[in-house]
Amino acid sequence: MYSSESQWIEQVRTNRDSPALNRLVKRYHPMIDNLAKHYYIAGFDREDWYQEAFITCYETCQVFDGTSGSRFGSFFKMKFERRIIDLIRRENASKRKINGMTEPLEIHPNQQPIDGHRYLIEVKDQVEILTKRMSKLELTAMQFILGKITMDQACKRESCTPKKIQNAIYRLKRLILKQDDSDLS
DSSP states (O other): OOOHHHHHHOOOOOOOHHHHHHHHHHHTHHHHHHHHHHHHOOOOHHHHHHHHHHHHHHHHHHHGGGGGOOHHHHHHHHHHHHHHHHHHHHHHHHEEEEEEETTTTTTTTSSSSSHHHHHHHHHHHHHHHHHHOOOOOHHHHHHTTTTSSOOOHHHHHHTTHHHHHHHHHHHHHHHHHHHOHHHHH
């Protein structure tokens, strides 16, 4: 190991000396660039690689003991490569997690819990099927139930009494209640 390198390591370890850390990382730029060519991390540019190298170099300086005959450069390279591999593993694990949350649309809803988006799609499909079976009066009654129009507007639109709208509402309730999943699919 170079005497200046051992001084820089000691300065980083004891004084948290940034210029010494900069010099160490700069000395190992070729090794960092070589690993950047060898490994791919999505979204990482050259500055991200150097940032990871700074972090790893600092941590390596804290634990490095040159008395056993090991060289700082090989120890730093090993730790840096492990850090990069860990980052890649984390990235791949997050991809697997996302893939694990998907499910085929063919799975019957009674077999699996339904997520919010899929539930909305199924409700929309069921409403479309039901509205095709409704009369014009029942569709107007549905708009009244949903608060889109008032009772007076419903009566005027259908030229009928509130009693007829109420009867259409009761028919709607029966129609919805008697439907089961097998009728709607």
